Amino acid sequence: MDDFLPERQASGKPGTKASVRHAKFTFLLAVVLCAALIAVGCGPGSAPMVDSEDDTAVPEAAAAEPEEADTASREPATEEASAEDAEPAESTEVAEAEPEPVSDPEPDEAVVEDPPDWTTHVFVDGGYYVLGNPEAEVSILDAGDFL
Amino acid sequence: MLRVEPLLIENYVAAGTVNLRFNHVLDHGGASERASAATECAGQQDPYSFWTMHNHLFENISSLFSANVDTYVGYAEGLGLDTDAFGSCMADPAVLDKIRAQHDYRTNELNIRRRPAFLINDSVYQGGLPYDAFERAIAEAMN
Numbered sequence: 001m002d003d004f005l006p007e008r009q010a011s012g013k014p015g016t017k018a019s020v021r022h023a024k025f026t027f028l029l030a031v032v033l034c035a036a037l038i039a040v041g042c043g044p045g046s047a048p049m050v051d052s053e054d055d056t057a058v059p060e061a062a063a064a065e066p067e068e069a070d071t072a073s074r075e076p077a078t079e080e081a082s083a084e085d086a087e088p089a090e091s092t093e094v095a096e097a098e099p100e101p102v103s104d105p106e107p108d109e110a111v112v113e114d115p116p117d118w119t120t121h122v123f124v125d126g127g128y129y130v131l132g133n134p135e136a137e138v139s140i141l142d143a144g145d146f147l
Numbered sequence: 148m149l150r151v152e153p154l155l156i157e158n159y160v161a162a163g164t165v166n167l168r169f170n171h172v173l174d175h176g177g178a179s180e181r182a183s184a185a186t187e188c189a190g191q192q193d194p195y196s197f198w199t200m201h202n203h204l205f206e207n208i209s210s211l212f213s214a215n216v217d218t219y220v221g222y223a224e225g226l227g228l229d230t231d232a233f234g235s236c237m238a239d240p241a242v243l244d245k246i247r248a249q250h251d252y253r254t255n256e257l258n259i260r261r262r263p264a265f266l267i268n269d270s271v272y273q274g275g276l277p278y279d280a281f282e283r284a285i286a287e288a289m290n
Contacts, residue, residue, distance in 0.1 A: 118163050119156050122194035125168070127245060129190045129197035131156070132166030138288045140155070140165060140281075141266035143253040145172040146182040146204045147211050 149205055151278040165285060169201060170253050171246040172262055175212070181237070182211050183246040185219040188236035192228050199226055 118132045125134070128141075152167070159165035171183040182204055190197030203222055204211060210218070216237050223233040236242060253259050257266060261273040267281075268288040276284070 115163065117161075118166075119161050120195055122190075122198060124190075124194055127249070128168035128170070129186075129194050130166050130168045131198050132160040133163035134166065136160075136164055136166040138159070138165045138268055138285050139168065139266075140285075141168050141170050142152075143170040143172055143257065143259055143262070143264045143266065145174045145179050145262060146186075146201075146208065147175045147179055 151276070151281055154278050155281060159285060164289070169197075170266075171249040172253055173246065173250045174262060178212050178214070180243060180246065181214065181216065181219060184237055184242050185222065187242050187246060188219075188233050188239075189223060189226065189228055191236055192232060196226060196228060 116133075118136075121133070122129050122131050123134050124130070130139075155165060155167070160167060169186070171179075173179040173183065185204065186197050186200045189200035200222065203226065207222075216234065219237060220230050220234050224230050253264070257264070257271055259271065259273060263275060264271065264273045265276065265284075266272075267284045270284065270288065272280075272284060
């Protein structure tokens with residue numbers, strides 16, 4: 001045992017410097033490796049970030065879809081709502097428009113009113129059956145016999 | 148007037164610038180009275196029927212000398228008039244009085260001796276007039 005220990009000590013003493021060098025080398029190697037790992041992207045922080053990005057991207061997309069779906073579903077809802085909002089407006093417009101056509105024909109009727117067919121209009125004046133316009137500028141009396 | 152009347156109706160009456168009235172003249176006794184009475188009885192049922200009967204009589208003028216009351220009732224039936232009412236009217240003396248009064252107005256008030264004759268507004272035209280004479284007379288009456 002003692003031999004062994006001195007050997008170890010003996011070997012240790014002259015090996016202390018070596019062990020220090022070995023430790024430094026090992027440390028440097030570890031630093032380099034760690035730096036290399038970090039550079040490669042396998043660092044402790046990078047891997048989760050990528051994963052988190054992937055994970056986030058999917059949920060975002062998934063979340064976006066529902067959002068889009070919501071949006072899409074809202075859009076019709078909004079359209080429906082706007083349509084519903086518009087319907088009363090349209091109905092109001094229709095209600096406003098309805099009187100217009102009703103009111104338009106009235107003046108049209110008044111303006112476009114066809115003149116009477118004076119050739120079939122007969123009125124009685126002084127015992128005569130008068131054919132034509134009572135307000136005519138000219139009145140012709142035909143004094144005649146049928147025979 | 149028989150020939151120009153359709154033109155006057157088409158060009159002036161339809162436009163509302165001229166109206167027409169017929170004054171009975173009874174130059175042929177009972178035949179004239181029956182024909183005039185037929186127009187008055189048609190007019191009693193419907194004023195426009197006075198003119199439809201008036202036109203029908205001028206279209207059948209050749210048969211009017213020999214026409215009796217039944218003939219006119221047949222005309223009335225052809226025009227869609229109530230023949231019973233028409234027959235009663237033809238026997239109504241008031242109708243004869245009315246047409247005689249018009250004949251007297253033409254002779255005594257308008258002093259018309261010729262036939263045909265026309266009163267265009269206040270101007271009397273005796274004898275037949277061509278259409279262009281009516282046009283000039285109407286133009287003068289409108290000025």
